[in-house]
Amino acid sequence: MGQEVAFYTLAALILGFGVLVVTARNTVHSILFLVADFLCIAALYVLQGAPFLAVIQVVVYAGGIVVLYLFVVMLVNLKRPPEAHRDRRRRGRLGVVCALVVLVEMVAITAYKYVSPTAGLPPVTTMGPNNVALVGAALYQDYLVPFELASMLLLVAMVGAIVLARREL
Amino acid sequence: MIDLLVIPLIKIVIVLTGVLITVMYLVLLERKVQAWVQVRLGPMRVGPHGVLQPIADVLKLFIKEDVTPVRADKFVFTLAPIIVLVPAIIAFAVIPFGSTVSIFGKPVPLYVADINVGLLYVVAVASIGVYGIILAGWSSNSKYPLLGGLRSSAQLISYELAVTLTFVSVILASGSLSMVDIVTAQRANGVWFAFVQPVSLFVYFVGGLAETNRAPFDLPEAEQELVAGFHTEYSGMRFALFFLAEYANMIVVSAVATTLFFGGWLAPFPTVPFLRVLGYVPGWMWFVVKTFLVLYVFLWIRATLPRYRYDQLMRLGWKILIPLAIANVIVTAVVKVALSY
């Protein structure tokens, strides 16, 4: 009962902050709401018995990535939005495409669960308190190759960004 | 019910008041230590040797006018000091001040919570504090605070990496992320991690100085350059919140250093027979003494060293501390694996 109340409260908060992120007029406010959103998601993880994931969520997203967003917003002159953002019709079309993609994904995930209910990781509640070890095992044993590939990809992206941003090449 | 709600609540209240009082007297201690180093007396007027000075300071800050600049973003401007202070205080939740003691026949552990990702929790909480600083700088709508805010956020992010990497080596050495387990691992080990992980201790301490914006890394508030950095436009109680947060953070850094490297609540020299008597001193006292020794080093360094320049500080972080910490992680891992064979 308490769990469910907490879950639905958090879910409502997450959605509410999500809406505020896209509707806030001020970009900095928008980012603030995004941080609040991430913190709520972290709380959701705690509720699901995954404190490690929750903490990582805060460290990586709230503590790392969004700070960089904030940097960019504060440093780059945002008085005039770029051309692409001002085209309302193009923006609408993009929105529809994105919404469709998310919808398809959600349907796929739900359908997949019906097809094979036992697929994926075991439910977190059975992991016991020490799910740090389990996350570690999953990342470095079961899914080592995808994990390393992903980190490779991120490295390439980082190098690319530096090359683009450097003034003198 | 008592176990679930009342005892944690009492503990939270005790820790909170303890932290606030310690902060007040840490400020006095800092002024006194600085004064002694600089052949001065420090505060002497309020109470004997100035012991009531903190109370006078707090009263003064309370009755001061709380100015909000006209063109500031009022919402963010008000929020920023709170964002800085809250993480600094909630980090104390996972710090073990002592082992379990028995009160009225009831075993009571001397920490608010022992979660199995305690150390990461500290990192996560610390990473939220940076928002307060950067937003304070931005919302003031003024140039010096903006520069100060940018400086400090860049500084915090850079040094957080190094500090977190030192945590990794400590975790490797102890085999756990829980603060309590890390202390017990040091007891089992027979030697504090300060001696097992000297490189980690060094990187952690330098990083801790930088993360708490202390000299020689006190650039965000370098008064000679950026007036008062990100909190230039703050006054009264809201300024006091920043002040409180800075000192609370110092205590967090020292407390974590004590826990990770100096055996937490453990008495020193457990193996020397005639010093066994030290073991009769309660554990939490050892913890307080060790924490204050680390804090003293903070103050000592501030009185001794000039200030780094921004780019030099970044270079030190990225080109020296982070590679050093990574190398240390690798060496620790290799040694650990080698020992297990």
Add this chain to the structure above:
Amino acid sequence: MEPDVARQMFDTDELVINMGPQHPATHGVLRVVLKLDGEKVVDADVVIGYLHRGVEKLSENRDFTQIVLLTDRLDYVASAAANLAYVETVEKLLSLEVPRRAKYLRTILAELQRLASHLVWLGSHAMDIGAVTVFLYCLRERELILDLFEEFCGARLTYNSMRIGGLPQDLPPGWDRKALQFCDIQIEKLAEYETLLTHNRIWLERTRNIGVISAADAVAVGLCGPPLRGSGVARDVRKDEPYAAYAEMEFDVPVGTRGDTYDRYLVRLEEMRQSVRIIRQAIGGLPEGPVMGKVPRLIKPPAGETYHANESPKGELGFFIASDGKSTSPYRLRVRPPSFCNLQALPRLVRGHLVADVIALIGTIDIVLGEVDR
């Protein structure tokens, strides 16, 4: 994406920052308008005049004796140096002979003043770079110098310590011994400052290769005093055109090699040692005799003009005085203030450095706004 496009997209503005006149680190009411690209200084504009009191014009309505106390207010951390430069100029105009004892005492006072001024400089320079403790240590020793001055002339800051033709009074008994004691203390404490700074890695990083100016540039900009010597030009008025008793003193003129902030720091520290050396020599060889020469009751120099310069702690401090021969006040008095001339180099020094270096560089040229604005 082409780099050009990237630059346009992430277009950053230049930030114009007013540093001063109300700023904790501009040493008084100096205003520097900085144009910043990020934290890098693109350009700097020095705005002065906030402390202008019209000393030169005021002098035209004071008689020659009264002007001595106006000179106190020029470089108020080294007023004896300004006193000396002024009275010597008038003496030159009058062709007055000053007793030898007075010359020696003037040398001692000027060198004590140099020590006091350099101590203030070192303290505030170090504090600007964040070493607050050095500041308090320096002021501790400066306090002893002020005590010596107080005992000699009763004042601690604006001494009015020289008279045309000599000194207002002889030394109080025992003063010379105290001065020698102070010399011992000072030499010892200099080592203390050096342990805090000279080999400190942070200090080195903050001062090495910061604000480098070559010897040729330094001469071209018109630098004088320690900043000029820091660039390796051994120009010292005390050696080149000796005044007071400097011709009879033995001392070295330290010079730098790289012309950076660290060299200027070393030069000034060595100068402090040399000052102690001069004071010891002067007290050791202090001649007996009167301290005041034969001076007419009414000082009315013949028509003519003259220029005379001293090596003040900040550099070449010169006075130009034109007399019409009819009045007891100068027809025109002009001060060549070293701080003003050295300040000219500031924009050149700071360009390309970071904001934090601006503070270090204002410190390294050692200005006093009282002298810059007059």
